[in-house]
Amino acid sequence: MEIPSVDTRWRGLYRIGGAAALVAAILFRRNFGAEIALLRMTGILHLGYTTQPGTIVEWFALLGSHRLIGLIMLNLFDLINYGLVGLIFLALCAALRRGRESVVTIAAALGFAGIVTYFASNQAFTMLSLSRHYATATTDAQRSLLLSSGQAVLAVSHGNAYEGEGLSISFLLVTVAGLMISAAMLRSRVFAPGTAVIGILANASGLAYYPALVAVPGVVALPISISSVFLLIWYIQIGLRLLRLGRMTG
Numbered sequence: 001m002e003i004p005s006v007d008t009r010w011r012g013l014y015r016i017g018g019a020a021a022l023v024a025a026i027l028f029r030r031n032f033g034a035e036i037a038l039l040r041m042t043g044i045l046h047l048g049y050t051t052q053p054g055t056i057v058e059w060f061a062l063l064g065s066h067r068l069i070g071l072i073m074l075n076l077f078d079l080i081n082y083g084l085v086g087l088i089f090l091a092l093c094a095a096l097r098r099g100r101e102s103v104v105t106i107a108a109a110l111g112f113a114g115i116v117t118y119f120a121s122n123q124a125f126t127m128l129s130l131s132r133h134y135a136t137a138t139t140d141a142q143r144s145l146l147l148s149s150g151q152a153v154l155a156v157s158h159g160n161a162y163e164g165e166g167l168s169i170s171f172l173l174v175t176v177a178g179l180m181i182s183a184a185m186l187r188s189r190v191f192a193p194g195t196a197v198i199g200i201l202a203n204a205s206g207l208a209y210y211p212a213l214v215a216v217p218g219v220v221a222l223p224i225s226i227s228s229v230f231l232l233i234w235y236i237q238i239g240l241r242l243l244r245l246g247r248m249t250g
Contacts, residue, residue: 011248012246014245018241018242021084021242024235027077028084056150059150059154070128079118082174086115089111092181092242096184096188104184107176107181114173115170118171121169127154130146175206179203182200192241198230198234202234
């Protein structure tokens with residue numbers, strides 16, 4: 001696909017955004033906790049719990065025995081990914097802003113609001129710290145206090161089910177922003193139509209989480225798991241294209 005005229009002043013940002021997209025796809029993609037949960041539910045992965053821990057004691061036990069799995073289920077990779085998504089959004093807004101400045105500006109505002117909300121809401125390391133204190137607690141009073149603290153933390157950040165208020169809001173804002181950017185791609189010659197379509201599928205399937213939560217809560221993790229597959233493909237497509245834009249000459 002021939003590269004159309006874009007602002008070459010942002011070549012460095014295109015390269016950073018492209019690298020961030022590829023790293024997000026390969027190592028730290030959003031919804032990776034949902035992928036782990038799906039692999040464990042289908043029996044492909046046999047490690048730790050077959051379902052998400054249902055009590056604070058089970059969470060503390062998981063973090064004590066399989067720390068990385070526990071942190072992944074508490075969206076550790078999502079925490080890193082949201083930082084990468086910020087770089088991706090910056091590069092995409094620079095690449096798409098000609099003729100669509102209002103749309104990409106609104107999308108960027110929503111996206112960064114979601115990212116800030118997520119960073120304020122993710123409590124993975126707080127839960128890890130509480131689990132360590134719980135393991136070394138010597139009295140019932142100490143353990144009871146730590147269990148109460150853990151329950152309060154999960155009310156803010158509830159693992160890969162996106163049930164915490166902060167998680168739900170951040171996921172909604174970032175996904176709506178991604179959908180808007182995908183729609184802008186569809187009307188632009190900077191990205192291939194297929195990239196725009198994959199982006200629309202990725203973000204639209206992610207938004208299906210909310211009606212599923214109301215109508216069929218038993219399959220509420222399915223839209224996020226489906227979204228994660230499309231996001232992986234979308235990130236790779238975006239990354240390769242942005243890196244190519246970054247190699248342009250003036």
